[in-house]
Amino acid sequence: MPLETKSLWTSHGGQQGVYSHASTACACPMTFAVFVPPHQPGAKLPVLWYLSGLTCTHANVMEKGEYREAAARLGLIIVCPDTSPRGEGVADQPENWKLGCGAGFYVDATEQPWAKNYRMYSYVTAELPALLAAHFPMADMGRQGIFGHSMGGHGALVAALKNPGRYRSCSAFAPIVHPMTAEWSRGAFAAYLGADETLWRAWDAVALIEDGARPPPLLVDQGTADSFLEDGLRPWLLEEACLAGGVPLTLRMEEGYDHSYYFISSFMADQLAWHASFLSEDIVNF
């Protein structure tokens, strides 16, 4: 699994890199970003996955997310994948920002023409972790957390719910908690997963919790001035499912914040500190 280094910057005492590789899961070249904080030679560091939202690549959060100061201080590796397959031969609807490139929704598509490339769930939860472990010897794959924004918040919740024990912590900024009933995601779910909506439940955080899946500790920040709050995001649906299922959830409504990186960056350091409280120490079994 060769890896090409596209860029490498010293930042906040660590190294921010951008890498590309030939992805098996997505059947195309894929690009992702990794920040490695300053560390002692031989040290093993926890890994925190950040999944981005609709229209983004790896670059948006890398440039605007303001995660490096806290990640350097807390000793966290931050990995930022792309949001979909891209490039020549990859199915797309360029005029539709809710389907195709930039809108992978972190599912494994079963329908044509999407099934060939749109396997972002396998990419993010299997192929990329293996690649990271192979190329970043300081990454402690026994200590992983996951978080994300909007569509990436959905991706983080689903990845955590479908892989009990894999992630020690899961958080989100303004996640799409119930994509199978939200207008802006139903089109993509139908295209990627087909018309049988019962199959969509395997890719929906609220439905997974209703169906018995249990997440690691959950934290959600949601801006009260987010223009997608009422129609697309609806965090109260997650709150209700967690309450009904006896699942602890910390949901923080953040007054005056919208859906942008000006919101994300405001609570980034706080979410990283929260993850670090679960990731920083090896769990010792007596």
Next chain:
Amino acid sequence: MPLETKSLWTSHGGQQGVYSHASTACACPMTFAVFVPPHQPGAKLPVLWYLSGLTCTHANVMEKGEYREAAARLGLIIVCPDTSPRGEGVADQPENWKLGCGAGFYVDATEQPWAKNYRMYSYVTAELPALLAAHFPMADMGRQGIFGHSMGGHGALVAALKNPGRYRSCSAFAPIVHPMTAEWSRGAFAAYLGADETLWRAWDAVALIEDGARPPPLLVDQGTADSFLEDGLRPWLLEEACLAGGVPLTLRMEEGYDHSYYFISSFMADQLAWHASFLSEDIVNF
């Protein structure tokens, strides 16, 4: 002097705004960004000016500079002007990134066709401060500092040297300290200021210090892996001029850092704390 609000985001507890107005100095519409930190009603806050480098607008540092966390914590207003006039009727050489739009060099041009619009010195040191004072009642214009990056580091140094007593502190990331002898700035100086190089000394930090100007406290961060270090930046020339002139200078060579916002953002909070040490308290005269 009417002001149009283009964008306004809640971020880090404060407000990040983008504004536009009809500039008299530049004879065209101009856009700038202001971050106002959280504060008590009626409070007066110090103002720190950030001048950006070649090719930038107000947006680069606003998106990638990571200044809001520290500015909110320290109670600093951060103002980020554009780097040149722009738009219809404004002279430009679109194929040349070192002259025209994005390359105002914070001088008042005397030569045609530039003299009509390229008056960034007057814009940044006179027109915009008056506009800020008129529209931001919490801005304490008696407590100003200035800093910048690359071409904007040059602009900050020159503004501070030409206005003794105006700015309490001046810092820079990788500034062009001696533009009249640097290859990448000589073309712009010749175009804006004419062939008589003796007139260029009024717009050159090293020459101004040689000619007796004295700055407020000075801090410079310079990355050792900056590809412009040897030819364009040459911080040792500032060091020599300061030494010869008895001017205190703190020059920090930052190991492994380049010329990018990954460098700037790494030392942003530190530079803000340094400015705040001069700006946070009113000077009391006994």
